[in-house]
Amino acid sequence: MFLFNKKQVMTNEEKILGYLKKAIPSSKINGNGVYLSKYKLTIEPHIGKIDNNSLAKVVDLFFNIKHELFCESFIESATGIGKNLEEAFQQCVDHFLVGPLYVIKNCISGKSNENFETTFLGKRKGWQLFQGSIQGISDEEEKKYIRIWSIIGEKAKARLGNKKIYWIKIYIGKFSNGEIISKCRINGVYNNEISDDISEYIKTWKGNRDIYSLKQYFLIKQHSETYSEYEFSEETVKEFTKRAVKVLGVCNSEEKLRELNDDIYKITGDLNLAYEIKSFIPEMLCELVFRNVKYADKISIIKDNNRSLEFYKNQFTSYYWIYSELANNYYHRNILEEEIKTIILLSSSYEVINNALDTGTKIQDLKNLEITLYAFKEYIPA
Known part of the structure; x- marks a missing residue:
């Protein structure tokens, strides 16, 4: 009589952790997350929604990012579409890697794009800007026309107070029927005024396509010498x-x-x-x-x-x-x-x-x- 070991079935959460570990060099699975020792950073993925459409699988994932820099919840979402769940999960992970994670790693490493100062309550505040690449457009010629920070920068700076980190997420959609969607979120909160500014900016684009769907991430980190630690968590x-x-x-x-x-x-x-x-x-x-x-x-x-x-x-x-x-x-x-x-x-x-x-x-x-x-x-x- 032969005994066969039943193959252990991986949960969806375990599959996602596996995709993250495989995609990020020198990372390791630690409990419910993946730990990046080089950056002292933990990523915990969570499944938000799975849409089992007959034509495709649509998945919403949330990535909870933990690092000593972040004094508040830093959660980013990603949507993936595939002919099966594995493809949809993989697409979510890919979007996360080239979007928010890229900017976060640069921030931790100190690879800034710009330094600037503001004042808050009469005190000088020093900042570093970390700018992510534009997701959704591969044509370098078209990217030349898209300068999101030049449109949002001054108003974003005006909204800085004393927090150690501010993160900005931009989503832009321009469709063949003329519809325009523009969303700016600062630390996860939708900002009407800046979103409207982006909408007006989109109308001036001179790219070769009528349809766009893109994202861009920015992190703004306050210099340690001007940061005043907040008393409460x-x-x-x-x-x-x-x-x-x-x-x-x-x-x-x-x-x-x-x-x-x-x-x-x-x-x-x-x-x-x-x-x-x-x-x-x-x-x-x-x-x-x-x-x-x-x-x-x-x-x-x-x-x-x-x-x-x-x-x-x-x-x-x-x-x-x-x-x-x-x-x-x-x-x-x-x-x-x-x-x-x-x-x-x-x-x-x-x-x-x-x-x-x-x-x-x-x-x-x-x-x-x-x-x-x-x-x-x-x-x-x-």
Whole structure:
């Protein structure tokens, strides 16, 4: 009698790890990820969606990138199409390697394309730009006409605050029917203004084709000598946010409103972060509820003597950490309906929206709605 060992079937996750290891020299599989010892970098792939279409397999993968440079979640997505899952997985991996990973490795190695300076709160900030190659166009002659950084650079620089790393992802689609799609994401967040600028830029292209679909990645790293380390981690700010929602959700009386600052401070132990969490959550929740309104990218903060300071949302270290946690809880229905109503009544945006609707303005016609907040004298954004 002969005994045969049954061949072990690899999971999809194991196959993806194998493709990454094979494609990246000197890498090794470590748990749920692939570790690149030369760069001290870990890549953890996760399957987002598999579409088992009869004609082709379509896969969305997410790559969680971990390195000491990144003080917040750095997750990039890739889509692959193939006649089978293996082909689709391989295409996702290929897109990741020539796109974000190429720029990340250059950043860790210090191979920058440009150095520049900005100011934030009167302090000089030094930066290095790491620019990825254009994905989707192989014709070098056509690439000469495409200078994305020259279009987005100044506005991107204006949005830099004190974070150690900013990453920018550009997607452009131009189709034969005249449709144009342009998307700019800064640290994973869609930026309306820069996306619109790119859309206008596309109309000037002089390439030989009517159809384009391309991506480009940029990383901007702050010099260590100008970087001021932020006191709180992303996970800590998100935990504070979750707890603050419960406090704000019952702030339905004058007495509770008077106690609100102290109640949020008891959560954070920091006046600046307490102010940001207390002030941002109502405005963000209003934005999530009234999604058809176009909100401005800026926040005006009025301090003593009516002195107004303007900041882009990206310049606050905490802003999109708070937003991410709030949005996650909102979409997963972890915030009660009564809490939502109570919280958005605390926002300045709701008052503007409500007044506009009372005068007959359609909600989709409300554009560039800017947030104005009042801060205590000693407040310092970070």
